[in-house]
Amino acid sequence: MSREIINTILLFIGLILLQVIILNNINFLGYINPMLYVLFVFFYPIKKLDFTFLFLSFLLGLCIDFFLNSGGVNAAATLFMAYIRMPVIKGVLRRSELDYSSLIFRKLKFSKSVSILSILILIHHFIVFQLEYFRLDSFFTIILKTILTGIFTLVLVLLSIVFFTKKK
């Protein structure tokens, strides 16, 4: 149990530092910065939805916001993503595939894990850019940024899942 807590804390701090020191300075094609910190929502153990998970997701987003001077944009998006994590998983997986105790993306079918990941990432990115632009006339820019950044994030998330979770 305590090992799990330590892992979560290390993941939390590690992702913030990785995001603000490296990933926010990539500027691929001038404006694409992957938001790998959402990995936290995927790596956090899937049990029943609890206060700790919601609060940590909120706090993670808020920490990123402090670095980016962006108000509560990332906090709102990450919290929402954490809240809908379970409904999305339930929607994609069949009841027989759903195993609360050890749901690991590595063990799922590739197409199913990609659809769960991409749905959550796209929703998260869309909220981030919509709140950041905060006006309706930039809808096309928002969609474009959501999709391009989303693809970049998804690739990094998949790579991280391959490298950092054990296959059993």
Place this chain on the structure above:
Amino acid sequence: MQQLISFFYRNKNFLFFFLLEGIALFFTFQSHTYHKSKFVNSANAITGTIYQKVSNFKDYLLLKEENNRLAEENVYLKNLLEKNGGLSGQGNELKMDSIFVSDSLVKQKYFFYSAKVINNEYNKSNNYLTVNIGSNSGIGPDMAVINQKGIIGITKIVSGNYATVLSVLNVSANINVKLKNSDHFGTLSWDTKDYRKVQLLDLPIQANIKIGDTIVTGGKSLIFPEGIPVGTILDFERVNSIYTRVDLSLFNDMSSVGYVEIIRNFDKEEILRLEEQSANE
């Protein structure tokens, strides 16, 4: 009562989510209003220290560029000095002397602080920079930030050792500017599309502009001194003699800013007090 408690208990996750989401949205709305002081900003000790560390590391890679920039600025300042009397030639000491004397007699209006940008954003819709100087050194909010090429932004939130700077690439930065050759005023704005291009709004129909005209700060606001270079006109559209769109290309490359100067206006408080008095009369 029993039912109410069980309602809260059943929906506790949703209510907790709702509360936190409300807080996050509150911070977001606050960040979009210009005049509110913001709680979520990068001018605090933790973010400042981390950005400073990263920036120290990056410095090693950018030393050469920075040296070139300083050498260029030195040449420019020496040329300026030469035009206004000069360093060399006869009577040099006398002139130098008189410059200093007049300096101490005439009240200094602006004071320049040197600062280093430790974090730079340019690809969002509301961009901020973080600089490694704060209220301990005399920096306050709403001071002009420039470098030798032109304007950068305005200081916003100031902590002891750090300050955030509202970049010109920010939808809420509306800076008063003018045409260099005709003194027609306008407002600088950004459409969030390209970090090299900004837009000029509210230009009067009498103004005759050509592509390539220089735009400088207007000096109508108390923040920027008059005549700080901004950019040149890149392209414009005119419908029924009204300017519908004027694009400027900035002199500064906002994607790489290193050292900047922050300008303090000594007259600001006095002027503000006067304006307040006359408004109350």
